[in-house]
Amino acid sequence: MSTDQKYILVVDDNPTNLAVISQALKVGGYKLRVASDGEEALAMVERCANLQSEQALPELILLDVQMPGIDGFETCRRLQENPATKAIPVIFMTALNDAESKVQGLSMGAVDYITKPFEQEEVLARVKVHWRLKQLTDYLEQEVAERTALLKHTQLQLIQQEKLSTLGQLVAGVAHEINNPLSFVVGNIAPAKEYLADITKLLNLYQKNYPQPVAAVAAQIEDMDLEFALEDFTKILDSMQLGTERIQDISLSLRNFARSSNDTRIKADLHEGMNSTLVLLKHRLKNQGNRGEIEVIKHYGNLPEVDCYPGPMNQVFMNLFANAIDALEEAWEKDQRPLKIQIDTEVYHDDTIIIQIADNALGMTENVRKNLFQPLFTTKSIGKGTGLGLSIAQQIVVDKHSGKLLCDSTPGNGTEFRVEIPL
Ligand SMILES: Nc1ncnc2c1ncn2[C@@H]1O[C@H](COP(=O)(O)OP(=O)(O)O)[C@@H](O)[C@H]1O
Ligand SMILES: [Mg+2]
Structure with missing residues (x-):
């Protein structure tokens, strides 16, 4: 919600009071909406609390105590009762000498009171404090929600x-x-x-x-x-x-x-790692039922042994191959094309190992490509995909090996993943 949609709800049955307070708030630059009794105010707020509603909840409610129908206290009680409206701060408006109302209002959960007849300066000062508090609370709540989500990931x-x-x-x-x-x-x-x-x-x-x-x-x-x-x-x-x-x-x-060797770097032959991974995936590469065999074409260059974490690197290959196989299976269901995975490896500029793993499946949309590496992002059904494969692969390549994991794909044109490991 943008700031300019934020507003204060003023509830008072007395038109003169309404006029004075509205004037004061407008001077302070606040937007407002008004209700002339408790029931109207509750109905309004409940409409806003509805998920489909265009109108957001008020940031603050200024509530008169004495009104026909349900009074301010009852209105406040009902607001407090509803989880959707509980968090809206309420400021009571009471007569200057009515100490009992002030105490009762505060004990019912109001955050403050302002006294009638209104002093414009005082009204603005108090509203400003509670408006700011509300903004800070909202901000903190959002921050906590985001961090909690991150932690979960x-x-x-x-x-x-x-x-x-x-x-x-x-x-x-x-x-x-x-x-x-x-x-x-x-x-x-x-x-x-x-x-x-x-x-x-x-x-x-x-x-x-x-x-x-x-x-x-x-x-x-x-x-x-x-x-x-x-x-x-x-x-x-x-x-x-x-x-x-x-x-x-x-x-x-x-x-x-x-x-x-999850936590020790050793010199390893990455081709051997890929070959081992492919042996373990053999059952998935073979023709199954009526599905054709997946041909693996290896264009291995002349790679030196690489100083790396071989276990995790194999995990990367496993995730990339498994994703390619999943994608190829989907492509087969569509048009029974010959299924291929091509692996190209080379040393680039004497200082970087490049491994490209390409499939000729259906490719992916721009939206999928953008979210690929997000933890938990998957387009597969529950049980088939966890959405963790590529985020883990990226972590291994980027964080553990200071390398790069890139993806190039257009819908209909297959997908190519490129692993770069600095030597
Ligand atoms: N080779 C590929 N071809 C098409 N889409 C792919 C390919 N590799 C990954 N994707 C897409 O990226 C998503 C995330 O992959 P991943 O993180 O391994 O999780 P998962 O495989 O469990 O879904 C997949 O659900 C799929 O939509
Ligand atoms: Mg996967």
């Missing part, structure tokens, strides 16, 4: 980061624990293959030298389909080997991704 981010770091430790722990049992399997596949080869050789020798086995042996060979079993056994071992190799790959990526 910060707290949310902290909780989210704490969760991530706990999760990171858990993941790293699990990945580590998996390694031991996994190595039993991986390590035993090669000897198992050798034994199988030896046994096959032996059986072949038997068959060659004893072409006519006894009936029981012949029946067993027939029953188990020996030839097929031997052939299939090799294939089974091969696919077990492939499977365990994949588990090893994932376990390594998990450890890589979740490396707990």
